[in-house]
Amino acid sequence: MLHEDRFVDLPPAEVYATLLDEGTYLCSIRTMYRVLAANKEVRERRDLLRHPVYAKPELLATKPNQVWSWDITKLKGPEKWSYFYLYVIIDIFSRCVVGWMLADRESATQAKKLIAETCRRHGITPGALTLHADRGAAMTAKATGHLLADLGITKTHSRPYQSNDNPYSESHFKTLKYRPEFPDRFGSIVSGSPPPPVDEARSAAS
Template identity: 65%
Template sequence: ARRVCTLPVPAVAAPARRPPLALSELERRVVLDVLNSPRFANCAPAAIHAQLLDEGRYVASVSTMYRLLQGCAAVRERRDQLRHPEYAKPELLAVVPNQVWSWDITKLKGPVRGTCFHLYVILDIFSRYVVGWMAAEQESAELAEQLIADTAAKEDIMPGTLTLHADRGSSMRSKPVATLLSDLGIAKSHSRPYVSDDNPYSEAQFKTMKYQPGFPARFGSLADARAHCASFFTWYNQQHRHSGIGMMTPESVHTGRAAEVRKQRQATLADAFQRTPNRFKHRMPQAQKLPTAAWINPPTTEKKAA
């Protein structure tokens, strides 16, 4: 009998059974839309899940959220998906007074716990001279606007000659202040978020004030705070010898008298040298040099070379 060869019949794969609990395509789309929405683009699935539960909403389990994101190759650091604005490092240079001002607001403790007064201070970064200040019961854009306008008028600031630098507080970035600066022709500059070194002059001035031996732990009233600040700023501007400006007073640098003061100091040193040269090892002593520039974030060596 003739042998008949038969080819094996290829097995036909049965259609994959869809898990009974699997999400439908519409449900998958809803979950992914939630995960990729702007409000949640910066959040991990566990945080999204908890937030939705707090709002009385359930869209999927945490593991399902991870699985869907993995299927879309989106499980890596999700914070990269939310684009935060990039803030440029402020680089400001002053070579004369009234070229760059720095301003800030600090709190002064009031008579009882939980109360405070607000001290606004505008400082010239080249001379370290406090050009304007105000103590008030509250912080507001309107008060800041008033102080800036009054100070600019007092210092006779011409349009296009001054930059005003501040941190990113609400008063500093307020519309009234921005409008005023635009009207006066004053450029504005702001620190980067969470970078205290971008406003070093104001920070240092507040530290000098609060570390003075006579600085009160609390002020009994706004009048007391104003009286203390008036006395302090008079001393600071007219008597305080500042290490950052050649041990000159801020007033002498701001008013242009520093060169004459240095000349007098040098004459005194020369006289002492003539009388007792051996004290100085026969080398003429030199008075400290005057400042030639004040920077907020000087450019790096690489940037200068470029």
């Protein structure tokens, strides 16, 4: 009955009510649901976006150069709304910074250069390294993925909106930015020094 043309797109409650109006009682609404469920025909009928289930990454390193973690953080530039971007790769076994770069933008092209150079400098062989990152644009870009595949590096990513899936890089950046000598702003990408006070800048300009 539920497969009839007039009922195939209706919920069991409407089918039940229609049949009662016609003087027919077959079973309860709950039984109709059980029959549909037994045949795997109970599901959400609306066209909803279904998110895949992501497993929590498990990173384990027993020696150096087994697992690296990398991320990008913003550093305030000399003016409001100006930023520099600090790329950092750390070895999760030793927490040692194995590679870093300061750039004026965040991009997969910049990330590729840093990863390739860091792997070359540390003599990473294909199949030896796992590189973990969050799901930022530079991390999930095709260019970055192709480079890792060419180098024989296994890549892993954090779950969406789960910053604690990349605790090594997040902890590193927090330690860096909470140091007493860390400046509020940086004067230039070349010197890395903080900008001069306003009064000094005005006197220099005059």
